[in-house]
Amino acid sequence: MASDIELVDVTKRYGGTKRAAVDSVSMTIPAGEIVVFVGPSGCGKTTTMRMINRLIEPTSGKITIDGADTRSLDPDELRRGIGYAIQQAGLFPHMTVAQNVGTVPGLLGWSKTKVRDRVDEMLDLVGLDPADYRDRFPRQLSGGQQQRVGVARALAADPPVLLMDEPFGAVDPITRGNLQDQLLRLQSELGKTIVFVTHDFDEAVKLGDRIAVLGEQSRILQYDTPEAVLANPADDTVAGFVGAGASLKQLTLRRVREVELGSAVTAPQDADATEIRRKLDEAGREFALLLDGRNRPVSWVHARNPRSRKPVGDLVSLQSTLQDALEAILTEGGAAVVTGKRGEYVGLVEIDTVMGAVQQARDDHAGAPA
Numbered sequence: 184m185a186s187d188i189e190l191v192d193v194t195k196r197y198g199g200t201k202r203a204a205v206d207s208v209s210m211t212i213p214a215g216e217i218v219v220f221v222g223p224s225g226c227g228k229t230t231t232m233r234m235i236n237r238l239i240e241p242t243s244g245k246i247t248i249d250g251a252d253t254r255s256l257d258p259d260e261l262r263r264g265i266g267y268a269i270q271q272a273g274l275f276p277h278m279t280v281a282q283n284v285g286t287v288p289g290l291l292g293w294s295k296t297k298v299r300d301r302v303d304e305m306l307d308l309v310g311l312d313p314a315d316y317r318d319r320f321p322r323q324l325s326g327g328q329q330q331r332v333g334v335a336r337a338l339a340a341d342p343p344v345l346l347m348d349e350p351f352g353a354v355d356p357i358t359r360g361n362l363q364d365q366l367l368r369l370q371s372e373l374g375k376t377i378v379f380v381t382h383d384f385d386e387a388v389k390l391g392d393r394i395a396v397l398g399e400q401s402r403i404l405q406y407d408t409p410e411a412v413l414a415n416p417a418d419d420t421v422a423g424f425v426g427a428g429a430s431l432k433q434l435t436l437r438r439v440r441e442v443e444l445g446s447a448v449t450a451p452q453d454a455d456a457t458e459i460r461r462k463l464d465e466a467g468r469e470f471a472l473l474l475d476g477r478n479r480p481v482s483w484v485h486a487r488n489p490r491s492r493k494p495v496g497d498l499v500s501l502q503s504t505l506q507d508a509l510e511a512i513l514t515e516g517g518a519a520v521v522t523g524k525r526g527e528y529v530g531l532v533e534i535d536t537v538m539g540a541v542q543q544a545r546d547d548h549a550g551a552p553a
């Protein structure tokens with residue numbers, strides 16, 4: 184279950200300020216997508232997001248969720264239908280994990296057993312063993328665990344809409360990466376409409392189905408898919424946000440399974456030198472990939488010296504990104520070896536394929552020069 188969100192000429196002027204914090208923003212957030220607001224500090228991201236659940240009341244303009252004008256709804260009721268996760272999780276310190284996660288279902292009048300089951304289900308979903316964590320207090324959790332509980336709480340009442348304001352801002356980069364992966368996994372099952380605020384353009388690229396790059400007063404500088412924003416930034420400000428390495432970032436968006444794989448000359452690892460040389464001569468290649476009895480890559484051999492073998496190091500899977508493949512190509516030299524579900528050899532990613540993918544993204548999104 185997911186809902187469209189529509190903002191029409193939404194403006195927020197805080198009391199006592201001359202300039203609007205958010206000036207006449209209009210946008211549609213499609214049902215079931217993750218839309219990321221990214222922009223500099225103070226540009227109005229949080230204000231724009233909080234107007235959706237009326238934690239901040241718009242000065243003018245209209246916001247609808249599934250066509251219903253949010254002004255026509257009771258704010259408390261509206262907020263119960265919208266999950267909300269914020270930086271540092273915002274957990275109630277005097278409540279246990281279970282009480283935190285169960286807050287909204289409790290307010291909605293669910294029975295005790297139903298709330299308890301739901302809490303356990305949500306903790307499982309975000310990778311925390313309920314038996315271990317249910318009765319802890321927030322201070323007894325790491326930063327990353329608190330963030331997970333924050334996400335579990337936001338999801339507990341199964342709201343069609345989720346607002347996430349820098350929810351992973353306060354954790355180290357590795358935990359942050361794990362939390363992002365987990366959110367993407369959850370979203371592939373849940374298909375919520377998610378509005379996500381971040382300062383971090385790389386996070387926006389990773390998570391967003393679409394990115395709204397916001398400037399001063401939440402002016403929308405560009406609203407498009409990450410691929411399109413990277414390949415063709417709308418103006419210099421957006422280009423500045425994209426930063427250096429746009430091509431490398433493009434590669435994080437493409438998976439190995441999406442490109443045509445090359446093939447290596449292969450031989451069983453116990454093949455003799457003459458046999459290997461014959462195969463290489465036939466194919467006009469220099470290197471052969473030796474496989475074990477279950478077709479798993481073991482080592483590379485060179486035609487000139489078939490007895491000296493170089494173990495295969497970095498492998499990539501069909502799920503890996505092309506950036507992972509490039510990394511493997513650079514460390515391994517030559518090509519990245521791709522393996523399937525059971526570790527079996529399925530093909531190679533070569534450097535030309537990687538370069539072709541970057542070029543293709545540019546061609547696909549080539550617009551009028553900004």
Ligand SMILES: Nc1ncnc2c1ncn2[C@@H]1O[C@H](COP(=O)(O)OP(=O)(O)OP(=O)(O)O)[C@@H](O)[C@H]1O
Nearest residue numbers: 197198200204223224225226227228229230231382
């Ligand atoms: N309660 C308030 N009263 C007056 N001005 C406010 C208030 N809250 C925010 N502002 C101003 O509104 C503008 C937008 O703030 P907002 O928090 O929405 O920006 P943001 O893009 O989320 O920033 P950050 O990334 O730093 O969190 C800022 O200039 C801020 O100073």
